[in-house]
Amino acid sequence: MNTPDPDKLAKLQAALEAYEAGETSDLFDHAGEEARAPIRKRALGLLDQRARSRAELRERLVNAEFDPELVDDVLESFERxxxxxxSAFAHEWVRQRAARRGKSSRALDLELRDKGVAPHVRAEALxxxxQSDEESIALAVAEKKARGVREAPQDRAEYDKVLRRIVGALARRGFGASMSLTIGRRALDARIAELE
Structure with missing residues (x-):
């Protein structure tokens, strides 16, 4: 069994006494810890609402007028x-937003970029x-939009008008024009077949 070093014990005891007295020591920075406490509290409150990227959390804390250096210290501690x-944030963001919101990988990449996630982390999450997942997501969005069609279009102009709405819904979620048009037609044609 190792015997504790008396010099280390004495230093630790002195540091604890200094901390309790509110003084700074080599081991404890009482004033620094007090300055970081409100930052930690706010950061934990933000994380309690939902997961956030480091950059997003940093921006919110700096905008709340906390010292950027202290914010960085707190965030480094949170990362450790x-x-x-x-990485975990980006993976979960992609999984949830693709499933629940019907977003394309292109739209998700832009959202993660706006949240300050590094390119290699975004690529890994995406x-x-x-490709088949994207097509399935796009088809679900198109089918949902096509269900809003109550009667079959009477002519080509009406068909094109309805198709534009479906393609527009896909485009707003970041799907490419070619995929949107192909899947939009498939969903609209299936809906028309149901109505006839």
Whole structure:
């Protein structure tokens, strides 16, 4: 069994006494910890609402007029302790937004970029969506929009008008023009067949 070093014990005891007295020591920075406490509290409150990227959290804290240097210290501590993790955040963001919001990988990439997620982390997170996943998501969006059609179009002009609405819904979610048009037609034609 190792015997504790008396010099280290004495230094630790002196540091604890200094901390309790509110003084700064080599081991504890009482004033620094007090300055970081409100930043930690705000950051934890923001993380309690929803997961956030490091850059997004930093921006919110700096905008709340906290010292940027202290904010960086707190965020580094959060990263070391696993409270913020851009990779996990990006993976979950892609999974949820693709499933619940019907977003394309292009739209998700832009959202993650706006949240300050690094390009290699975004690419890794987006790799979980395959081409067939994207097509399935686009088809679900198109079918939902096509269900709004109550009667079959009477002529080509009316058909094109309805198709533009469906393609527009896909485009707003970031799907490419070619895919949007192909899948939009498929969904509209299937809906027309149901109505006839």
């Amino acid at each position: 302790n696993g409270l913020i993790d851009d 790799s979980q969506l395959s």
